[in-house]
Amino acid sequence: MSALPRRLYIFTGKGGVGKTTLSKAFVRELSQKGHDAVYLTFRNQALGADHQGNFETSKSGIREVFLDLEECARGYIEKRLNTKLVSSWIVKTPFFRAIINMVPGFSYLIYLGKILEMGKDNPKLIVVLDAPASGHALTMVEATSNFRQIFNTGIISEDTTKMLSRLNDPEYTKMHVISLPSMMSWQEAIELRSGLTERTPVSVDITVNNCLFQLLEGHMDELPVGLKDKALNEKKLVEDNQSQMQCVLPHSLGLDSASVERDLVGSLSNLI
Amino acid sequence: MSLATKSFEIFCGTGGVGKTTLATARALNLSQQGLRVLLITIDPAKRLKDILGLTSESVGEVTEVSLQGTKLDALLMSPEKTILRMAAQNKSPDLASNRIVQILSRPYGGMNEILSLIELQLRFESQRYDVIVLDTPPGAHFLDFLEGIGKIRSFFDQSFVEIFSYLGQKTAKAGKKVLGLGLINRIVSGGVKKLLGYLQSVTGAEFIDDFVEAVQIIYQSKDVFLKGLALQDRLKSRTQCNWFLVTSVEQGKAQEAIDLKGHASHFIHQDHFLVLNKCLEQELTEWFPGDPKLIKVKASLEGKERHLKGRLRDAFPTVLEFPEIISLSPVEHIQYLTQKWKTYAT
Numbered sequence: 152m153s154a155l156p157r158r159l160y161i162f163t164g165k166g167g168v169g170k171t172t173l174s175k176a177f178v179r180e181l182s183q184k185g186h187d188a189v190y191l192t193f194r195n196q197a198l199g200a201d202h203q204g205n206f207e208t209s210k211s212g213i214r215e216v217f218l219d220l221e222e223c224a225r226g227y228i229e230k231r232l233n234t235k236l237v238s239s240w241i242v243k244t245p246f247f248r249a250i251i252n253m254v255p256g257f258s259y260l261i262y263l264g265k266i267l268e269m270g271k272d273n274p275k276l277i278v279v280l281d282a283p284a285s286g287h288a289l290t291m292v293e294a295t296s297n298f299r300q301i302f303n304t305g306i307i308s309e310d311t312t313k314m315l316s317r318l319n320d321p322e323y324t325k326m327h328v329i330s331l332p333s334m335m336s337w338q339e340a341i342e343l344r345s346g347l348t349e350r351t352p353v354s355v356d357i358t359v360n361n362c363l364f365q366l367l368e369g370h371m372d373e374l375p376v377g378l379k380d381k382a383l384n385e386k387k388l389v390e391d392n393q394s395q396m397q398c399v400l401p402h403s404l405g406l407d408s409a410s411v412e413r414d415l416v417g418s419l420s421n422l423i
Numbered sequence: 424m425s426l427a428t429k430s431f432e433i434f435c436g437t438g439g440v441g442k443t444t445l446a447t448a449r450a451l452n453l454s455q456q457g458l459r460v461l462l463i464t465i466d467p468a469k470r471l472k473d474i475l476g477l478t479s480e481s482v483g484e485v486t487e488v489s490l491q492g493t494k495l496d497a498l499l500m501s502p503e504k505t506i507l508r509m510a511a512q513n514k515s516p517d518l519a520s521n522r523i524v525q526i527l528s529r530p531y532g533g534m535n536e537i538l539s540l541i542e543l544q545l546r547f548e549s550q551r552y553d554v555i556v557l558d559t560p561p562g563a564h565f566l567d568f569l570e571g572i573g574k575i576r577s578f579f580d581q582s583f584v585e586i587f588s589y590l591g592q593k594t595a596k597a598g599k600k601v602l603g604l605g606l607i608n609r610i611v612s613g614g615v616k617k618l619l620g621y622l623q624s625v626t627g628a629e630f631i632d633d634f635v636e637a638v639q640i641i642y643q644s645k646d647v648f649l650k651g652l653a654l655q656d657r658l659k660s661r662t663q664c665n666w667f668l669v670t671s672v673e674q675g676k677a678q679e680a681i682d683l684k685g686h687a688s689h690f691i692h693q694d695h696f697l698v699l700n701k702c703l704e705q706e707l708t709e710w711f712p713g714d715p716k717l718i719k720v721k722a723s724l725e726g727k728e729r730h731l732k733g734r735l736r737d738a739f740p741t742v743l744e745f746p747e748i749i750s751l752s753p754v755e756h757i758q759y760l761t762q763k764w765k766t767y768a769t
Contacts, residue, residue, distance in 0.1 A: 166437040167674030197570065231625050244618055249578040252570075256533035286466040286560060289531040297526050305627025331673060335441070339468045346531075361673070363720070370717050375710040377703065380749035404723040406730075 156186060156423045157325040158270050160279045163288035164329035165339055169360045172408050173329055174281040176415035177422055178213045181277055189214040192281040193262050196255060198248040220258050223265040231306060256294035263295060267317055285343055292350045319352050326355040327422055332362045332385040356397035358422065359389060365401040397421055426768045428458065428554060429665050430547065431658060435559045436669030437679050441700045443467050445669055446558040448760035452768060453554050454495040461546055464558040465500040465535050474753050491758060502528040505538040508545065513647045523637040536560060537571040540651040569690050572655045575648050659690055666695035673701050677734035684738065697739035701747040704728050743767055
């Protein structure tokens with residue numbers, strides 16, 4: 152087991168499985184262990200009117216970074232062409248916008264480039280990415296190699312090659328697929344994991360979130376039928392597939408996401 | 424409550440809420456009413472494919488499926504197949520053979536949303552269906568789907584007409600393979616020329632050649648792309664489209680559903696329905712636990728669900744509730760949901 156955390160953790164899974172809460176709790180746990188960890192997510196998927204700039208806050212006690220597509224694209228172009236003026240102009244041209252917006256994979260390439268650059272600028276930084284759900288996670292993971300093929304030669308192609316060497320480095324990147332303890336969610340998580348492992352050599356683990364059965368253990372006969380079925384199904388699912396589950400997390404009685412997040416801190420060391 | 428039959432029914436939502444299952448049940452419900460129904464779905468779980476008896480060969484092709492005696496047509500989106508159909512319809516085989524277009528129309532190349540719009544319009548034009556039920560991709564990406572129309576428009580925006588029509592004339596005169604740097608350098612459109620010049624300094628000349636060729640081929644097929652635009656008015660029309668926003672109690676995400684509605688407000692008209700799946704409330708109210716720990720669990724589950732429903736009822740004109748179903752087999756599950764739809768279709 153490697154003692155050192157990876158540099159980039161990607162949390163994905165279907166919507167509503169608790170990606171955001173879990174990834175924030177994970178950052179909190181890493182920070183408490185003394186690591187320089189940051190929660191990161193994408194603000195927008197398209198270039199346009201909602202240009203808000205990259206945004207960072209530590210109001211909640213952890214560092215949270217929200218990346219803006221236009222700012223990331225502009226930053227890259229500025230670095231490559233060595234001129235801020237031209238880069239600002241390029242990202243504003245309708246032509247550039249139309250192309251980026253027609254091809255969502257392009258935005259992921261831009262975002263991932265920015266994340267890797269942040270990691271290069273601060274060699275201690277650990278980025279926890281609250282990534283897009285399911286199919287879009289596959290698009291994101293595939294984007295870098297797709298664009299390397301598209302560009303074929305030139306500086307961008309070299310840059311995407313460098314990006315791939317880090318994104319595909321098991322020592323650098325690790326992925327977590329989050330699932331709920333239902334058969335449907337579990338099967339989708341398994342499908343997503345195999346989709347991801349077809350596209351990347353890094354490890355992809357499944358975490359099962361929000362399990363009721365642990366709370367209800369010992370009280371099964373006092374439950375209404377539906378709830379009992381739910382708990383028993385959860386239990387069976389977990390027992391049958393435990394070897395494939397990196398982490399099994401209980402349902403939190405907290406009523407809002409901040410208290411659920413705090414509840415989770417301390418139980419996530421398996422994810423490192 | 425009116426749940427009248429329209430030409431289109433769009434299911435959108437946060438993902439993992441049973442959206443595809445509910446859309447399938449709705450399609451079956453419509454089919455049982457004697458309507459000719461097409462169900463279009465993007466990236467469905469294997470489980471659903473199994474239930475419908477769809478194989479990997481049927482991806483991208485309309486396939487007749489049958490569930491417990493009810494028949495309907497289903498289409499699993501394949502960007503590649505849609506591109507092939509567009510190329511055939513537009514008689515532009517180059518569209519399907521261009522290298523860049525091919526890479527981008529891989530299953531996860533990211534073009535699903537935009538191409539599903541075009542597919543929707545093509546199927547509507549075929550006049551073979553009374554209702555087309557579309558299961559959109561999960562979450563905020565459903566907005567990508569809606570915005571797809573605007574994206575197509577801006578791609579073919581007037582500001583590019585100059586470069587594109589110039590490129591078009593050029594090919595008409597010179598045949599296909601003469602494109603290249605020489606051509607770029609001769610492009611009159613100053614802004615685009617400058618932009619491509621900068622682009623070339625980071626991508627190399629070869630990419631620019633490929634890129635210009637792809638843009639040009641796509642432009643030649645613009646009529647079939649722009650068909651997606653005709654769809655916009657239909658989806659906006661109350662007489663032609665029902666919108667279903669799906670979320671689940673499990674997720675407890677009222678805000679996300681409300682945000683989705685807000686972002687989509689220029690599309691979504693009065694006939695939109697919030698579908699709340701996996702409700703436990705009915706069962707919980709009839710449960711009186713004695714153990715203090717269970718009392719807490721009940722209070723937590725019930726409190727979360729009531730809070731969620733309160734917020735959703737404030738934000739949506741109609742909330743359709745579907746209960747959590749655990750014990751049934753997948754096929755029975757769909758049947759149960761189909762029955763439940765029947766009770767809503769007054």
